[in-house]
Amino acid sequence: MLRKLNIRWVPVLFLLPSVICYVMFKYYPLMNMAYISFFDYSIVNPPGKFIGFANYTEFLKSTTFWQAISNTFIFFGLYLVLTFWIPIVQALFLYDIRRGNAFFRFMYQLPTIMPLVGGVLVWKWMYNPDFGLLNYWLDFVGLGPYLWLNDATMTKLAIVLPAVFAGNGIALLLYYSALKSIPTEILEAAKMDGAGPWRRMWTMLLPNIKFIIVIQFVAFMSSVLLAYDHIYIMTQGGPAGSTTVVSMLVVNSAFQQSRFGISGAVSVFMFIVIALLTIIQNKISAEKD
Template identity: 35%
Template sequence: MKTRATPYVLIAPATLLLLAFGVLPIFVAGLVSFTDMNLAGLGDWSLIKFIGVDNYTHLFADPAFWQALGNTVFFALIGVPSVVLSSLIVALLLNRSNSRFYRALRSFYFLPAITAIVAIALVWGYLYNTQFGLFNYLFSLIGLPPVQWLSNPLLAKFSVAFVAIWRGTGLNIIIFLAALQGVPREYLEAASLDGASEIRKTISIVVPLLRFAIFFVMITTVIAWLQFFDEPFVLTKGGPIGATTSISLFLFQKGFSGSQFGYASAGSVILFLIIAVITLAQLRARKTDVDY
């Protein structure tokens, strides 16, 4: 009996933390979304009034919400395939050797993942600066006019997304490198004896054996991009004219800058449902593929 209880005792702390900081906030946000809660209501619950679905009605009629949702979809469509493909390609290249040079490169690619976003914002803000940024300086050397990297609405989207892609590849590279260690060398050696090229072995043997790692990276990357917040917040504050405002940044602005906690909670519930539906669809597709 003691042996049977041991696993539950070991996972109890993690389960409690998940319930306290993962599940409970979802229910609290759901309750708050039906109220007009603001900063005053934090100190006096008697000031909070139940307003039903008014927050959701106003949310769906808010053009800023739909713009933020569109921006988030745009970022996800660009970021998810870019991060997954680039991290997979880099991991395959880094796995070709275990020399000191390649080990150093692995550490180098992982650095963005552990670097503070504020430091990243300072560096990239300088690189993107219109007047004295490095990119525009290099352009001036070849006679090109300065580019409004963060002032032009369309360019700002791509500029912010690029920083997030650069920052997001590091952790996924490590995941793919770990998965590559499990690829049986016998398969590769047998393919080499049959005259298969490196590209052929990668496409026909390595990538199919990485399908579980690819699925894991895909699902976590989708969730991360649907919650996209850091780069727009520190680089553009959602500008220009809301071009880089993601759903998460929109909710932050409404909740903490506008003191509309009930309204922001309604938006967070919508975001949670979107993420849940997409995640369940991915899991369903994966289950169907495994069964097949």
């Protein structure tokens, strides 16, 4: 006998617009992208000729693609090592600051209202080898001048550097909020039991904000692996392809070479890579729990 369905219609009705939007603007483009990746896409008579996995085999054989993949993961490594932990540490310090706490929170948030393009252009100007501020300062301490955007290795670092100094204010706020949600009684009790600051941090604070760190890591991973705008503004993918990342390849294939099928295939590949990495990450953190 079928059990009578007991549907609560009010939440469903409230959810419906967002679900429709998600399907229309997220799932539909995603599926369409997967669909066109199997065609030699014709702009004038879409979708063109069905070619199966030929687009996939073509880009997998292309050295340009593998250089872009390599660049993308080098950027991922650089961002992970140089930037991801910074808002966590900042939040931990901020948590212990009693006087002027609101001022510091405000100061950390202030740069987030600065438009990305403006920030990147300021850094680009600072990197100028002739009249940039960075070389001018380095000159005072007997270093430089460096050709920040003229060297394949240095350019990658130059792109990541702004994120080191003007970190992620929103992430800081999330970590800080998570820390504030830890009951103070537990921390006080730990203190009374003789737990020092390091012990409290490793055994109480960090484990309690782990769920936020995991969520932030997933968001961080997809944002870095799909990064485009700031890299494009800084170097347009150069010099000599040293900062061409996969998302740039997707745009170039579609809009410069009119090869939308290849563009779709590369996008699907990246979707799968990010999905797999997210699953692995979730599995590892679930096992640790």
